[in-house]
Amino acid sequence: MPGEHGSAGGAERSALRGDCANCFGLCCVALPFAASAGFAVDKEAGRPCHNLRPDFGCGIHARLRDEGFPGCTVYDCFGAGQKVAQATYGGRDWRRAPSTAREMFDVFPVMRQLQELLVYLDDALGRERTRPLHPRLRAAYDTVDRLTRARPAELLALDVPAQRGEVNALLLRASELVRSGAGGARTPGSRRASVKDRRGADLIGARLAGTDLSGADLRGAYLIAADLRGADLTRADFIGADLRDADLSGADLTGCIFLTQPQVESAKGDARTVLPPARTRPAHWAG
The missing domain is CATH 2.160.20.80 (E3 ubiquitin-protein ligase SopA)
Known part of the structure; x- marks a missing residue:
């Protein structure tokens, strides 16, 4: 629930950032990447990165840039990883429960999009200039937050583009209010x-x-x-x-x-x- 000044409180805001210690290395498995300036090798979606350790930590975390993986250093799941791992799947990881792996990997990018919307809504709620929109922004925040707590099947059936479209209309209005009066805005x-x-x-x-x-x-x-x-x-x-x-x-x-x-x-x-x-x-x- 957004805090008294509109945006999420400290504890909830921290939940909008990745917490790798409470994740199962989902971004290192579920997502694909291609050899490029950001990544040293190719990796298919659903295949663990060769740097992923048995404890789901990164074997080269302190040397990612030096080892050719700067793309990993600029990525944030916005808290989707730990929410999928600890809330959606109740702490059951894909290694010990391999039957959940494919579904979990498909749920993760859906959750990340929802968490990203929460990050933007939290930002808009923390602005004095957007106060006229606060009731609608709070309602949207609560709606998206409830969606993040849905069951896997419900998350996979969710029309994410439609949800983003509804929230984006509010974010556009919030942006105009923040930018109005600034230079040529x-x-x-x-x-x-x-x-x-x-x-x-x-x-x-x-x-x-x-x-x-x-x-x-x-x-x-x-x-x-x-x-x-x-x-x-x-x-x-x-x-x-x-x-x-x-x-x-x-x-x-x-x-x-x-x-x-x-x-x-x-x-x-x-x-x-x-x-x-x-x-x-x-x-x-x-x-």
């Missing part, structure tokens, strides 16, 4: 496109150093390797934006909305980068 309800509407834009490698992007709509934007050094990104919307190798050195992300820790981990930055309080400065960033 669009006023809620306005039909005129903002000059800072970069939704879904191809900004791969773009030179945006020092650019005023306060209140910008960067939803789904491709910012791979973009130069955002010293950019003003205050109150920008980052939902779904691809920030892999984007340079955020000296950038100001104060008050930005829907920025996740995996996005931060995938980018570059330094000690001058201003992050929102809920986000942690990655260890691999420059000092």
Whole structure:
């Protein structure tokens, strides 16, 4: 249940982050990956990564980047792993109960999408500017939270795109309220496109150093390797934006909305980068 100030309380917010100690290495088994800049080898869905230990820990956790697995360091299940392991399956792991393996691996990505929605709803609920939407946001949060506690068959039958669509309508409105008044951000309800509407834009490698992007709509934007050094990104919307190798050195992300820790981990930055309080400065960033 969201806390007294709207967003989830501390204990519940921690449940929206991956807790590998209470998982069965689900992301290391259920998900596929291909040999690339992010992964050193190919792996099919449902096949355990060769680095997965018998206790479900990672054998190279402290050396993932050095061993060619930076993709693992920027991944977060948003708490789906431990919820599937401990709640949905009551602590029965797929090794000791192999009959559950295939179903568990199929349930995991569904749960992750639901947990991701909870992360976004929690972010929106924590904003003063979204107060007019709080009743609807709280109701949506409770609905999605109840879905995460459903049985495996119910989770697999869930129309996830439809659920995302319903929540997204609220998140769009919340974004407009947060961004309104910030630089060139669009006023809620306005039909005129903002000059800072970069939704879904191809900004791969773009030179945006020092650019005023306060209140910008960067939803789904491709910012791979973009130069955002010293950019003003205050109150920008980052939902779904691809920030892999984007340079955020000296950038100001104060008050930005829907920025996740995996996005931060995938980018570059330094000690001058201003992050929102809920986000942690990655260890691999420059000092």
